[in-house]
Amino acid sequence: MPEAQAPLETTPSFSPLYQQIKGLLTRSLQGGEWKPGEAIPSEIELAARFKVSQGTVRKAIDELATENLLVRRQGKGTFVATHAEERTQYRFLRLQPDDEGGLSLRRRLLDCRRMRPPADVARALALKGSESVIQVRRLLLQGEQPVVLDEIWLPAAPFKGLTAERLMGHRGPMYAYFETEFGIRMIRADEKIRALAAAGEAAQLLAVPDGTPLLSVERLSYTYGDKPVELRRGLYDTAAHHYRNALN
């Protein structure tokens, strides 16, 4: 017979049980109890652990799945999302070739160095005054044609040990590398997009004339707990590609 459940926590402020469960699951994810790609315990198991019904656990997991923190697979289990096994790669890159076709880009690492962050970078990453950062620059090429020039800023502390050689060495998405090597998983991002004219070194690297209009994409990526951990400034040559966005 359904009875009002005992409150799971003696919090004074009200929040639905499944939200509390969701919080507990998030904490376990954040704390590394289950790693990217691994299965989390079954719904029944979690229900027993938290002393709630399966339906309540289910609703919590449902929300985490729509937020892309978890992935459900019928018959197999529920897994921690990972950038390593994305469907078509590129979880966050919205670039598409104009002529319907798959996007397959080669990477060319330009440089990777540790430095004091410019003021705006430090502000975006919410860094204290003394913390340094790692700057990575790279090109993405379609065949021989450069399409994207990326400038990536990472806080040096959590990415300690990141070097050009190691970056070169890995296969697959950079975000997958961050997961396995540094235990940092990007869960969402905000982008600011504008148009600007190619100039100087950027124009040279992208092999376009000075003054060519480029898409400027500034992406701030967050891990668990809404903590910003990556600032990425991309210049996209949209001569043969476009940025695709679905509005729902």
Added chain:
Amino acid sequence: MPEAQAPLETTPSFSPLYQQIKGLLTRSLQGGEWKPGEAIPSEIELAARFKVSQGTVRKAIDELATENLLVRRQGKGTFVATHAEERTQYRFLRLQPDDEGGLSLRRRLLDCRRMRPPADVARALALKGSESVIQVRRLLLQGEQPVVLDEIWLPAAPFKGLTAERLMGHRGPMYAYFETEFGIRMIRADEKIRALAAAGEAAQLLAVPDGTPLLSVERLSYTYGDKPVELRRGLYDTAAHHYRNALN
């Protein structure tokens, strides 16, 4: 005692009950049984109508709510979504001023005329050879500064009677006007974004020098049944604004 429910439809192919309910609800929305802004019947009522449990109706409504076709309001009911009463207006416009502040734009109608569609427009709107279109052009201004130049293409048939005078006359979002005047509601859209250089009339209208990099935003909007009903080509001056996008 829970029993396997009788199949609601004698469809040979399997689909969950709540998906079938969702389909029926969508058909009612499409058919205009409930109009934008109106309340749909309560969950209990719908459950009785469809001879399923409230939970099943609930799940169907949940999905339609996350797709922004319906809006739930606790204690009041479930309502058909409308562009008329959006939170911050601008359901689809992702433009934001660089300095944190609200976006408030004036509209200036440039022209509105009926014509044979260019081939690419006809293709995008999936028009037969003989159908004509209405082209609307307008400016959006921040104070005295033009920020957006829109070129809007609509199939003439469903928008029969649309004139410059009527467009001028209405208040509120254009999409709200389309709902009340023509019974056409935009439910989702796809955008293709690129950078290009201002030229000719567009540069003049936006009051920028020739060659100024602009954001080109091509939006194809869909009504119920994934039917494309509007092609909008916007040129955004990103000198003091940017296109904001959240990646989840």
Added chain:
DNA sequence: TAGTGGTCTAGACCACATC
């Protein structure tokens, strides 16, 4: 107070994957 959506439970059964 009545009506609506929101939460929670318990249990049955289905679909899928694996052994």
Added chain:
DNA sequence: ATGTGGTCTAGACCACTAA
């Protein structure tokens, strides 16, 4: 055969809104 997620039900109670 077993275990996982997925669907469906029936019923109780909570939170919010409006008369």
